[in-house]
Amino acid sequence: MKLLRNAVVYAACAALFSVVLPDLLVAQNIDAIKLLQPAKDSWPSYHGDYSGRRHSHLTQITPENVGNLSLAWAFQTEQNAQIKSSPLLIDGILYFTVPDNLWAIDARSGHQIWHYLYPPNKGDHIGQRGVAVYKDWVFFMGPDAHMVSLNAKDGKVRWNVAVADANKGYWTTMAPLIVGNHVIVGVGGDLDNLPGFLKAIDPETGATQWEWDATLPAGTPNTTTGGMTWIPGTYDPDLNLIYWGTGNPTPVLTGKPRPGDNLYTCSIVALNPDTGKLVWSFQPSPHDTHDWDAVEIPVLVDGVFNGKPRKMLMQASRNGYFFVLDRTNGESLLTAPYGPVNWTLGVDKKGQPIPNPEKEPARDGRLIAPDEGGLTNYRSPSFDPKTGLFLVDAHPSYSIYFAKPEDGDYGWAGADYGLWGKGVLDAIDYQTGKIRWSHELGPDGAGAGVLTTDSGVTFTGDAHGNVLALDTSNGKTLWHAGSGAPMQSSPITYELDGRQYVVMGSGGVLFAWALPQDTVASESQGPSTK
Amino acid sequence: MKRSVTVAFLVAAVFAVCQFRQAPTYAASSDEHSTNQAAASAISGQAQSADVHSADNVGAKIYEDDCAICHGEKMEGILPAFPPLAGVRRQFSPQQITDLVRHGKGRMPAFTKLKENEMTALLHYFDTSQMISVASIGAGSGAASAHSSALSEIGGSLFQQNCAFCHGRQADGGETGPDLTRSKLVAADAGGDKIGEVVRNGRPEKKMPRFNFSEQEVDGLAAFIHSQAAKAATMKGHRRGVDVTDLQTGNVAAGKRYFNGAGNCVSCHAPNGDLAGIASRYEGLELERRMLYPEDAKSKVTVTLSSGEKAAGTLAYLDEFTVAMRDASGTYRSWSLQNVKYSVDSPVNAHVDLFGRYTDADIHNLMAYLQTLR
Numbered sequence: 001m002k003l004l005r006n007a008v009v010y011a012a013c014a015a016l017f018s019v020v021l022p023d024l025l026v027a028q029n030i031d032a033i034k035l036l037q038p039a040k041d042s043w044p045s046y047h048g049d050y051s052g053r054r055h056s057h058l059t060q061i062t063p064e065n066v067g068n069l070s071l072a073w074a075f076q077t078e079q080n081a082q083i084k085s086s087p088l089l090i091d092g093i094l095y096f097t098v099p100d101n102l103w104a105i106d107a108r109s110g111h112q113i114w115h116y117l118y119p120p121n122k123g124d125h126i127g128q129r130g131v132a133v134y135k136d137w138v139f140f141m142g143p144d145a146h147m148v149s150l151n152a153k154d155g156k157v158r159w160n161v162a163v164a165d166a167n168k169g170y171w172t173t174m175a176p177l178i179v180g181n182h183v184i185v186g187v188g189g190d191l192d193n194l195p196g197f198l199k200a201i202d203p204e205t206g207a208t209q210w211e212w213d214a215t216l217p218a219g220t221p222n223t224t225t226g227g228m229t230w231i232p233g234t235y236d237p238d239l240n241l242i243y244w245g246t247g248n249p250t251p252v253l254t255g256k257p258r259p260g261d262n263l264y265t266c267s268i269v270a271l272n273p274d275t276g277k278l279v280w281s282f283q284p285s286p287h288d289t290h291d292w293d294a295v296e297i298p299v300l301v302d303g304v305f306n307g308k309p310r311k312m313l314m315q316a317s318r319n320g321y322f323f324v325l326d327r328t329n330g331e332s333l334l335t336a337p338y339g340p341v342n343w344t345l346g347v348d349k350k351g352q353p354i355p356n357p358e359k360e361p362a363r364d365g366r367l368i369a370p371d372e373g374g375l376t377n378y379r380s381p382s383f384d385p386k387t388g389l390f391l392v393d394a395h396p397s398y399s400i401y402f403a404k405p406e407d408g409d410y411g412w413a414g415a416d417y418g419l420w421g422k423g424v425l426d427a428i429d430y431q432t433g434k435i436r437w438s439h440e441l442g443p444d445g446a447g448a449g450v451l452t453t454d455s456g457v458t459f460t461g462d463a464h465g466n467v468l469a470l471d472t473s474n475g476k477t478l479w480h481a482g483s484g485a486p487m488q489s490s491p492i493t494y495e496l497d498g499r500q501y502v503v504m505g506s507g508g509v510l511f512a513w514a515l516p517q518d519t520v521a522s523e524s525q526g527p528s529t530k
Numbered sequence: 531m532k533r534s535v536t537v538a539f540l541v542a543a544v545f546a547v548c549q550f551r552q553a554p555t556y557a558a559s560s561d562e563h564s565t566n567q568a569a570a571s572a573i574s575g576q577a578q579s580a581d582v583h584s585a586d587n588v589g590a591k592i593y594e595d596d597c598a599i600c601h602g603e604k605m606e607g608i609l610p611a612f613p614p615l616a617g618v619r620r621q622f623s624p625q626q627i628t629d630l631v632r633h634g635k636g637r638m639p640a641f642t643k644l645k646e647n648e649m650t651a652l653l654h655y656f657d658t659s660q661m662i663s664v665a666s667i668g669a670g671s672g673a674a675s676a677h678s679s680a681l682s683e684i685g686g687s688l689f690q691q692n693c694a695f696c697h698g699r700q701a702d703g704g705e706t707g708p709d710l711t712r713s714k715l716v717a718a719d720a721g722g723d724k725i726g727e728v729v730r731n732g733r734p735e736k737k738m739p740r741f742n743f744s745e746q747e748v749d750g751l752a753a754f755i756h757s758q759a760a761k762a763a764t765m766k767g768h769r770r771g772v773d774v775t776d777l778q779t780g781n782v783a784a785g786k787r788y789f790n791g792a793g794n795c796v797s798c799h800a801p802n803g804d805l806a807g808i809a810s811r812y813e814g815l816e817l818e819r820r821m822l823y824p825e826d827a828k829s830k831v832t833v834t835l836s837s838g839e840k841a842a843g844t845l846a847y848l849d850e851f852t853v854a855m856r857d858a859s860g861t862y863r864s865w866s867l868q869n870v871k872y873s874v875d876s877p878v879n880a881h882v883d884l885f886g887r888y889t890d891a892d893i894h895n896l897m898a899y900l901q902t903l904r
Contacts, residue, residue: 080742120608122687126695143691169699191699340886358890364779365772365818366890372706398885400822400893402772412704415771417815419823420882442849444737464849477850 083505186229253414336433449490589655785899
């Protein structure tokens with residue numbers, strides 16, 4: 001009740017101010033500008049900027065000198081959990097996480113400034129993908145679906161609010177997305193039949209500003225639950241739309257209790273960030289029965305398509321298809337598989353794959369490509385504007401899927417087994433969907449995120465634990481270092497004191513790479529650095 | 531009543547943990563927590579007075595008065611801050627426990643005023659209470675002793691945090707992880723001996739990570755998994771996984787034709803040779819998975835050194851920078867790829883090539899044929 005009252009008061013104030021003093025508000029709010037136009041000495045949000053391209057304009061590290069890249073520092077979390085988070089860099093401080101743990105460390109030296117340990121809880125500890133920062137406040141998700149706001153200076157807790165009920169089976173792992181005065185957060189929870197949703201939280205009070213529900217409440221006859229929202233979306237400030245991927249329907253492997261397309265599961269949705277109202281949707285996997293969340297990053301690119309300038313949205317989806325959409329209205333520009341895919345009857349007029357009913361899990365098994373982990377998963381791809389390449393960590397794979405009436409209609413409701421897979425970095429030409437080059441990453445799969453820079457260098461990792469720098473134009477290896485564990489996060493880069501750093505997590509260690517200090521000093525006097 | 535006592539101790543202890551760490555201050559709108567806190571203080575008043583009367587044993591009373599607040603009424607601990615003491619006698623000698631109690635360690639305070647006979651009583655309490663728990667877990671029977679259920683509760687909590695995502699909330703299979711309630715390894719496990727090995731070492735080849743759980747934590751996990759297996763065994767229907775009977779839809783003659791024809795399996799395999807008796811060695815899903823892709827198949831590698839010398843062996847490692855093998859004597863050798871040339875022979879790739887060509891009927895028919903090779 002109190003929350004509701006706060007929300008009403010807030011909304012009234014916001015309305016008043018936005019009418020009377022719109023310019024003043026924007027001008028005072030330098031954080032919004034920092035998020036819209038990130039400085040080179042920052043990585044202020046999960047993707048680095050709102051586009052989700054994970055592409056940096058930095059050019060100090062080049063294809064010519066990347067061979068000299070060396071370790072600047074490493075930070076040991078001393079935790080068993082793998083680092084799955086993408087660090088943020090704000091005012092010289094990196095913020096990153098593993099489940100229950102949040103660190104603030106010095107981006108120059110890698111030493112700890114503070115550490116926050118979340119209290120013991122029964123939430124699912126499957127991963128933690130990072131935090132959001134707005135003004136002086138850090139927003140961190142506990143495994144038990146709570147949002148904690150902490151003081152960025154010292155990690156002191158300001159408030160802790162539940163965004164979902166962990167006892168029902170929800171959990172949270174994501175880095176929230178800050179848009180204007182909204183902390184936007186989604187949830188996980190597909191072990192139970194639960195509706196997925198997205199919430200905007202007031203950064204000051206923790207009150208819920210709006211909620212968008214992906215599916216109807218559990219128990220609604222002949223409808224689906226699911227549609228979890230566990231990876232941060234992207235934002236177009238000109239169209240004032242946020243783009244978000246939603247997860248698989250539940251029950252997961254059996255489709256009978258939930259006939260039809262199962263909107264809005266396995267969908268890409270465009271929402272108004274101020275109201276949470278749906279503007280358009282596109283469904284990569286109608287009536288999914290293979291656990292292929294469509295939460296992979298909806299990457300926003302302005303460029304030419306078929307000779308026309310377009311505002312596009314691109315997603316390499318877990319189900320094996322690469323999609324290019326017009327992000328003003330969700331219309332399809334291109335749908336093309338980027339690896340082995342055997343579960344469709346083709347693509348419909350809207351550009352959506354048509355699932356083959358014969359490839360739904362069955363008692364005697366169905367051979368399915370890709371496997372349940374998908375042709376790619378949650379780690380970020382990268383878009384390189386110069387080459388027009390969409391670079392994605394791909395996982396060509398096969399598996400067998402089973403389901404039978406005895407499996408029931410709750411939660412998993414079936415079984416699947418991976419048979420074979422490998423890792424490949426695919427460079428997709430966004431105008432044709434053709435793969436211009438592939439770089440083999442090793443058996444089973446790599447699972448590393450991808451970062452590109454304006455100088456033409458691509459950073460990622462292989463299945464063995466090697467960190468790789470590749471030539472973006474042709475995929476050739478320029479540099480590598482063994483990090484001891486496959487990278488399960490997406491790299492970031494920034495420039496501090498005239499030195500460009502590339503930061504990535506492997507296992508429980510955060511690594512910062514840079515050119516040797518002396519070569520940076522001499523180069524910064526030369527013509528190669530801006 | 532018993533239930534509320536446990537809740538009171540647990541909740542009180544959880545709050546003690548939070549205070550200890552000076553971590554969270556639950557301020558705005560944390561209804562769930564503030565309600566629990568109020569309830570906890572209300573219940574704990576009753577709980578304490580009830581306990582004084584029920585204590586009929588010196589060791590048990592000392593435990594309840596001095597230890598239970600942190601280590602739990604049933605020795606279940608509050609992880610990760612306060613270790614469970616269930617199983618402590620298998621980890622420490624009486625002298626070590628006495629030292630820990632008298633001198634403290636880390637955040638554990640020293641209990642300097644405990645008399646000799648009280649210490650003995652406490653040790654006796656550990657001994658007597660823990661024999662029950664070990665025996666009941668070893669049996670894997672779900673016998674309803676308080677201690678095994680407490681262990682199973684700790685294990686359940688750990689399981690939900692660390693294992694449920696892959697193995698399912700009820701341990702009956704989930705994303706990527708197998709159904710543990712039907713696992714042969716679990717069936718063969720006694721008191722965590724087999725489960726512990728997998729948990730501590732992981733199974734990197736199957737993407738199962740390793741966990742540094744303590745002995746007590748592994749005991750707890752094993753107790754939880756066994757209790758789930760026992761539950762699943764008594765449940766009719768709603769079983770997940772694949773039964774041998776599920777995989778009998780194929781046609782033997784068509785499978786044999788595929789083996790000798792379109793599948794070209796005959797180019798590497800012989801029903802009277804390497805596959806003789808295969809259906810006696812494997813069955814059901816295990817046989818089908820091996821048929822589709824034998825994960826343990828080895829590749830051969832030949833490495834040509836810059837000197838022209840050649841080395842051959844079983845491929846042990848290969849990335850784009852390093853190649854390694856085990857030679858005929860079992861010796862491990864590796865080279866930087868800058869210095870050598872190599873060629874790999876992986877017959878198993880024929881299985882990968884088939885993935886794009888099989889129909890589901892081909893697989894079921896082939897399975898039917900292989901099942902005749904007994």
